[in-house]
Amino acid sequence: MSHDVDDDASKPAVRTPEQEAGRIAEAFDFYDRGKHWEIAGERRAEDSPYGTAHVCRVVPARVLHVIGASEMAEQLRHLYGSGAVTGWTLQPMPETRTSLHTVKQAILRAADGLGRGYTQLSRGGFTCTEEVQACPDTAILGVPNIGPSTLDIIRSVLPYLGPDPAELTAELADADGGTDASPQTARVGGLFTLATRARYPRLVEQLAASRMPHAALAKIADALNSEPLPLADPMVDLLLDTAGLRRILEIYRTTHVEH
Numbered sequence: 001m002s003h004d005v006d007d008d009a010s011k012p013a014v015r016t017p018e019q020e021a022g023r024i025a026e027a028f029d030f031y032d033r034g035k036h037w038e039i040a041g042e043r044r045a046e047d048s049p050y051g052t053a054h055v056c057r058v059v060p061a062r063v064l065h066v067i068g069a070s071e072m073a074e075q076l077r078h079l080y081g082s083g084a085v086t087g088w089t090l091q092p093m094p095e096t097r098t099s100l101h102t103v104k105q106a107i108l109r110a111a112d113g114l115g116r117g118y119t120q121l122s123r124g125g126f127t128c129t130e131e132v133q134a135c136p137d138t139a140i141l142g143v144p145n146i147g148p149s150t151l152d153i154i155r156s157v158l159p160y161l162g163p164d165p166a167e168l169t170a171e172l173a174d175a176d177g178g179t180d181a182s183p184q185t186a187r188v189g190g191l192f193t194l195a196t197r198a199r200y201p202r203l204v205e206q207l208a209a210s211r212m213p214h215a216a217l218a219k220i221a222d223a224l225n226s227e228p229l230p231l232a233d234p235m236v237d238l239l240l241d242t243a244g245l246r247r248i249l250e251i252y253r254t255t256h257v258e259h
Contacts, residue, residue: 014048015041016050017076020040021075021085029201030197035141036056036142037054039052040053040054040055040076041072051070052073052125053066053072053076055076058136059136059138062205064090065135066080067135069127069128093162098130100128100132103118107158110153110156111150117154120150121154134162136160191218192204199255200224203224207220230257231256232258237249
């Protein structure tokens with residue numbers, strides 16, 4: 001007897017913008033160095049009714065920058081901008097949308113006709129000039145095949161016009177209760193090992209933004225860094241690897257030690 005197979009049942013469930021917004025925010029609790037990008041939605045338009053968006057973090061602030069012209073991108077901007085994801089907000093960007101194609105020739109001229117800059121931005125998910133001008137240099141350097149010289153070419157045509165990330169961090173901290181997000185934030189974060197930051201992202205974040213003396217923070221960091229890590233379970237490692245959950249697997253391996 002033959003059985004009809006529902007092809008849709010074999011496909012993984014499509015993640016909604018709300019689900020992607022939460023997943024990406026959690027990912028950036030771990031990736032806090034500025035060059036990392038997360039992709040929301042499916043890579044092929046036909047695989048998702050929402051399309052694709054690219055998201056980066058405006059370090060050291062808890063601010064996310066969303067690029068793309070898809071429904072996924074617009075929904076993520078709304079969710080982060082409205083405070084729907086606790087602890088995160090949206091990088092401000094003008095309401096206008098000027099096609100990136102309008103500056104293609106200007107970027108080509110700045111690159112002496114070599115084509116560097118425009119192609120990388122387009123392949124990296126940028127669709128309009130406002131997205132580029134609201135994107136910090138550190139994040140643009142995280143786009144494949146963009147180095148310092150290519151960044152200089154891009155910035156000669158599309159300079160950064162967004163707020164200073166450090167000032168934005170201080171403003172958000174003041175609005176959230178008066179904690180002082182001073183320039184020491186990045187230095188304090190460096191006191192903690194990668195494993196400690198992965199195990200206690202919220203704790204490290206709050207300590208880095210606190211008014212505690214540096215010496216006291218260093219002692220706390222030493223105590224947390226010296227905590228023994230639990231043993232890794234090979235089965236957990238295998239299951240995560242088999243499922244293709246590379247981000248989660250990396251966090252698991254960072255926070256556990258092999259037998």
